[in-house]
Amino acid sequence: MKKLNVALIAHDKKKIDLIMFIREHKEIFQECSLYATHSTGKLIEEKIKLFDVTKFQSGPLGGDLQIGAMIAENKMDFVIFLRDPLTAQPHEPDVSALLRVCDVHNIPLATNLASADALVTEIEMNLHNEE
Secondary structure (H helix, E strand, C coil): CCCCEEEEEECHHHHHHHHHHHHHCHHHHCCCEEEECHHHHHHHHHHHCCCCEEECCCHHHCHHHHHHHHHHCCCCCEEEEECCCCCCCCCCCCHHHHHHHHHHHCCCEECCHHHHHHHHHHHHHHHHHHC
């Protein structure tokens, strides 16, 4: 059974929200291949004890672009990018490039917890349809 590839990115003020969200859905995420920008991936490993997280560069160093390259190569199934629309800092990844490449390649992208919930439902359905 092929594991689903899921990218996880969060602006600094949304990292805790992402950690809590992943913890809430740990049983689903542990069945996936997880990819994250460096600091987000490190937090996932430390706080949730999911050790199978492929970590790219941090956001300011281009980790979001590395994930974008995987999307462009059709190697990513879902993207969760919890962004801070009000106080994002200049050094943080910009969602617009990922949004564009996801739209071009028809890859679902969640940018808030409500859409992430919907994606997790879809991920769960995909996992159970493969069995």
